[in-house]
Amino acid sequence: MGKMTLQQKLGILSDAAKYDASCSSSGGAKRDSRDGAGLGSTTGSGICHAYAPDGRCISLLKILMTNQCIFDCAYCINRRSSNVRRARFTVDEVVHLTTEFYRRNYIEGLFLSSGIIRSSDYTMEQMVLIVEKLRADGFRGYVHLKTIPDASPELIERAGRCADRLSINIELPQDRSIAELAPEKDGADIRKAMAGVRLLKDSADEPTFRGRRDRFAPAGQSTQMIVGADDSTDADVLGQSTRLYGAYGLKRVYYSAFSPIPDASAVLPLKDPPLMREHRLYQADWLLRYYEFGLDEITSAAPDGNLDLDVDPKLAWALSNRDRFPVDVNRADREALLRVPGFGSKIVDRIVKARRQVTLGLEDIRRMGGRVKAALPFVTARDHHPSGSLDAVDLRARYVKPKQMELFA
Amino acid sequence: MIAPRLPRVGTLDAWRAAAKRLAAARVDPAEVEWGLEGEAAPLFAAPLDDLPEPTRALRVPRAFPDLARTLIPERTHLGLSTAYELVLRLQSEPRFLENRADPAVARAERIAKAIRRDIHKMHAFVRFKEQHGRADRRMFTAWFEPDHRIEEAAAPFFADRFGDMDWTIRTPEVAIRFREGALELVAQDGSRPDEGDEMEGLWTTYYGSIFNPARLKPDAMRAEMPKKYWRNLPEAAAIPDLIANARSRVAEMHEAGLTPAAPAIARGPAPEDTTMKMPAQHDLFGSQTLDEVAESASACTRCPLYSDATQVVFGEGPRSASVMFVGEQPGDKEDLAGRPFVGPAGQMFTDCAERVGIDRDDYYVTNAVKHFKFVLRGRRRIHQRPAASEVNACNWWLQQELQMVDPKLVVAMGATALHALTGNGAGILKRRGGVEQTRDGRPCLVTVHPSYLLRLPDEDLRMAEIEKFEADLRRVHDLVREAAA
Numbered sequence: 001m002g003k004m005t006l007q008q009k010l011g012i013l014s015d016a017a018k019y020d021a022s023c024s025s026s027g028g029a030k031r032d033s034r035d036g037a038g039l040g041s042t043t044g045s046g047i048c049h050a051y052a053p054d055g056r057c058i059s060l061l062k063i064l065m066t067n068q069c070i071f072d073c074a075y076c077i078n079r080r081s082s083n084v085r086r087a088r089f090t091v092d093e094v095v096h097l098t099t100e101f102y103r104r105n106y107i108e109g110l111f112l113s114s115g116i117i118r119s120s121d122y123t124m125e126q127m128v129l130i131v132e133k134l135r136a137d138g139f140r141g142y143v144h145l146k147t148i149p150d151a152s153p154e155l156i157e158r159a160g161r162c163a164d165r166l167s168i169n170i171e172l173p174q175d176r177s178i179a180e181l182a183p184e185k186d187g188a189d190i191r192k193a194m195a196g197v198r199l200l201k202d203s204a205d206e207p208t209f210r211g212r213r214d215r216f217a218p219a220g221q222s223t224q225m226i227v228g229a230d231d232s233t234d235a236d237v238l239g240q241s242t243r244l245y246g247a248y249g250l251k252r253v254y255y256s257a258f259s260p261i262p263d264a265s266a267v268l269p270l271k272d273p274p275l276m277r278e279h280r281l282y283q284a285d286w287l288l289r290y291y292e293f294g295l296d297e298i299t300s301a302a303p304d305g306n307l308d309l310d311v312d313p314k315l316a317w318a319l320s321n322r323d324r325f326p327v328d329v330n331r332a333d334r335e336a337l338l339r340v341p342g343f344g345s346k347i348v349d350r351i352v353k354a355r356r357q358v359t360l361g362l363e364d365i366r367r368m369g370g371r372v373k374a375a376l377p378f379v380t381a382r383d384h385h386p387s388g389s390l391d392a393v394d395l396r397a398r399y400v401k402p403k404q405m406e407l408f409a
Numbered sequence: 410m411i412a413p414r415l416p417r418v419g420t421l422d423a424w425r426a427a428a429k430r431l432a433a434a435r436v437d438p439a440e441v442e443w444g445l446e447g448e449a450a451p452l453f454a455a456p457l458d459d460l461p462e463p464t465r466a467l468r469v470p471r472a473f474p475d476l477a478r479t480l481i482p483e484r485t486h487l488g489l490s491t492a493y494e495l496v497l498r499l500q501s502e503p504r505f506l507e508n509r510a511d512p513a514v515a516r517a518e519r520i521a522k523a524i525r526r527d528i529h530k531m532h533a534f535v536r537f538k539e540q541h542g543r544a545d546r547r548m549f550t551a552w553f554e555p556d557h558r559i560e561e562a563a564a565p566f567f568a569d570r571f572g573d574m575d576w577t578i579r580t581p582e583v584a585i586r587f588r589e590g591a592l593e594l595v596a597q598d599g600s601r602p603d604e605g606d607e608m609e610g611l612w613t614t615y616y617g618s619i620f621n622p623a624r625l626k627p628d629a630m631r632a633e634m635p636k637k638y639w640r641n642l643p644e645a646a647a648i649p650d651l652i653a654n655a656r657s658r659v660a661e662m663h664e665a666g667l668t669p670a671a672p673a674i675a676r677g678p679a680p681e682d683t684t685m686k687m688p689a690q691h692d693l694f695g696s697q698t699l700d701e702v703a704e705s706a707s708a709c710t711r712c713p714l715y716s717d718a719t720q721v722v723f724g725e726g727p728r729s730a731s732v733m734f735v736g737e738q739p740g741d742k743e744d745l746a747g748r749p750f751v752g753p754a755g756q757m758f759t760d761c762a763e764r765v766g767i768d769r770d771d772y773y774v775t776n777a778v779k780h781f782k783f784v785l786r787g788r789r790r791i792h793q794r795p796a797a798s799e800v801n802a803c804n805w806w807l808q809q810e811l812q813m814v815d816p817k818l819v820v821a822m823g824a825t826a827l828h829a830l831t832g833n834g835a836g837i838l839k840r841r842g843g844v845e846q847t848r849d850g851r852p853c854l855v856t857v858h859p860s861y862l863l864r865l866p867d868e869d870l871r872m873a874e875i876e877k878f879e880a881d882l883r884r885v886h887d888l889v890r891e892a893a894a
Contacts, residue, residue, distance in 0.1 A: 007610065010611055010615055011614050014619050017619070018618070032569035032570065034569055036590045037572075039572070041566075049533050050616060051630040053648060055627075062619060097611065101611075101615075103537060103547070103549065104539075104549070104606060105535050192747065195747075199742075243785070247745070260663065262665065264662065275626075353508070354511075357504070357505070360510060367509070
């Protein structure tokens with residue numbers, strides 16, 4: 001094999017990284033380089049600098065340090081038994097690509113991950129060295145660093161000092177599936193690693209007696225779960241997320257629809273990624289985190305353990321809890337309004353503020369940005385009193401778009 | 410009719426000065442025609458200077474300055490007039506901005522949303538190209554075509570971000586220059602340069618490689634990155650081919666079919682750090698170390714608690730310890746750290762033990778149950794008392810700890826520990842301070858669990874109870890000596 005060009009390496013090592021869904025560059029401390037002594041800033045809410053034809057945001061340079069790997073995870077394009085071409089970046093190559101892309105405003109920063117080479121500690125240290133060099137060169141942009149579950153606490157601490165976000169992928173919704181599909185990984189070890197990151201962050205966030213905090217992963221930690229590679233139900237997936245959010249203070253759980261990969265393993269389904277399922281999981285995740293829904297409420301509207309693909313989980317809940325409606329937009333409390341299909345939390349805030357001044361009608365809600373059509377059977381307003389539509393047998397059917405011809409059927 | 414004419418650069422400040430005068434004179438918004446310098450004014454427009462100098466400051470709510478700043482750049486001047494309409498109305502209706510259903514407020518918010526999006530897209534889609542700069546300070550230029558007059562609002566972001574280089578961003582009407590840390594905007598006609606940059610090839614390679622053809626969703630892409638931006642985005646040139654070839658790339662993956670999982674022998678030797686550790690023998694009388702017992706406990710599934718906890722929290726302390734303290738179960742912090750007595754209750758215990766002179770090297774601490782039991786409330790894990798069945802299942806490990814450490818004295822802290830050690834945990838407050846016998850015949854001092862002390866709301870009562878707890882602990886030395894005699 002001849003010497004690869006930087007372009008070839010970049011092609012291989014970004015292709016190998018694209019199955020990681022996270023590209024967020026939000027959260028964490030604000031920094032800038034107005035002093036002229038460095039490059040970069042973080043604004044708190046990331047920027048998508050481009051969108052790929054898959055509709056996904058490109059915010060970070062998302063690459064692997066190397067796609068060589070001693071693990072053999074069936075769902076992964078980089079597994080030991082895969083025949084993909086292998087490459088490895090040097091420290092200087094990653095630093096060069098990151099800063100030169102950044103200077104041209106292509107990216108918000110770097111998301112560095114890697115296959116496992118030699119040992120967990122060796123791999124982690126090589127990755128940390130890259131980010132430490134980047135920082136030493138004055139780079140102040142965003143860095144998301146994948147951490148290796150078994151890496152030593154000292155290395156995790158160094159990682160947290162130079163990165164904005166750390167993440168450890170839980171990979172699959174159930175430990176059983178991890179054991180089956182990722183034989184070298186262990187669900188319990190992954191959670192232990194998350195616990196370790198949380199403890200380090202908690203203690204760094206604790207103000208010292210001078211009121212100073214240490215810097216450790218200011219944008220917190222996140223994880224990713226592959227959906228559709230095993231037989232887990234959505235209830236399993238959301239149960240796992242709830243547990244991870246509660247125990248380890250994760251900022252985000254990313255759901256990644258299992259997608260066919262070149263040179264796929266025989267033990268996995270070779271079919272189109274379940275994109276709608278992924279979308280519904282994100283919606284349910286949102287309800288759990290920002291709309292005070294309980295896990296049992298969401299799963300009770302999903303009798304076989306899987307979310308309704310035709311209607312969103314909030315509407316599904318409302319349809320099976322019709323006795324809780326209609327809700328009076330002029331009187332109901334915030335909690336009840338948050339349950340109305342078509343009302344997001346921003347709309348609810350606007351309703352609560354505006355109704356101190358006026359009695360709201362449907363047109364008012366529409367002007368505020370509420371999706372009135374979706375909300376119609378579930379609310380009463382100054383000029384709207386739904387009579388009987390809540391009891392309509394075909395209520396659900398009214399929300400389901402007729403199936404279109406599949407583009408690529 | 411008054412027709413203020415505002416400069417192209419410095420628009421906001423000029424608008425503010427004009428709006429102050431107009432509002433102070435209560436000029437009807439319908440009588441004002443806003444525009445930019447260079448635009449024709451109606452024939453009979455009265456000069457703004459004819460209005461009296463405003464004598465008092467305008468009163469606006471805190472949310473207004475941000476909203477106004479966002480409205481001013483609107484291309485058709487509707488933003489300028491809407492902002493004035495709002496400021497005037499705020500003088501008599503100071504809270505009306507809070508009603509987002511009000512048509513004027515709704516209009517203002519709609520404009521503001523479009524401007525914010527325009528600014529955001531400029532921050533996202535400007536692409537710098539390198540010029541020949543000085544050796545010590547690099548130089549870049551970019552060309553961008555915004556929908557609105559957002560140059561002033563968008564510029565600080567670039568100054569914050571690209572502090573160590575000189576750069577110029579040109580739009581059709583303004584040049585934004587950053588030299589040696591100083592930001593300057595000049596109204597100046599510009600036209601689209603035709604130039605490239607040496608990194609564009611690599612960037613386009615990245616753009617194409619990070620795209621997953623199995624997830625093709627071009628509409629979602631166009632919604633966020635509309636075609637109007639494409640001609641100034643070097644990577645956009647790759648889009649047509651990426652879309653056109655997506656289907657066949659996926660079909661190739663399907664046709665190529667599956668690579669059979671490599672047989673174990675072909676996978677090569679297992680890597681060094683993933684070798685299976687042999688579980689220690691569950692033999693009570695074998696020559697095991699405490700570490701070996703802890704190692705086998707780490708895989709414990711004797712009760713269902715393992716499935717939600719992070720890890721087993723085994724006891725800690727020297728094997729030669731003369732005292733063993735037994736608590737209830739690990740808490741949130743212990744579960745994360747994998748060590749007993751490191752949370753708030755553990756800290757309380759450690760402090761009390763230290764105050765009564767019990768040396769850390771002399772005792773062993775552990776819990777009756779070794780996994781954390783909790784319920785989730787929102788994002789918090791709330792401690793739950795373990796069930797008798799869980800305590801009994803975990804006794805397997807507690808008995809092994811007792812056997813191996815062989816303490817002269819056991820201290821049962823709380824009802825759960827008392828239950829685990831003596832078979833009966835009822836009436837802890839009546840039994841505390843007493844010395845009973847464990848099931849395997851060791852002297853067992855009964856006291857409360859330190860978390861009980863943390864939960865007492867009354868400060869005096871808590872102080873009294875802490876003293877009682879310390880009084881219990883103070884007896885430990887004597888009891889050990891008695892037991893040894």
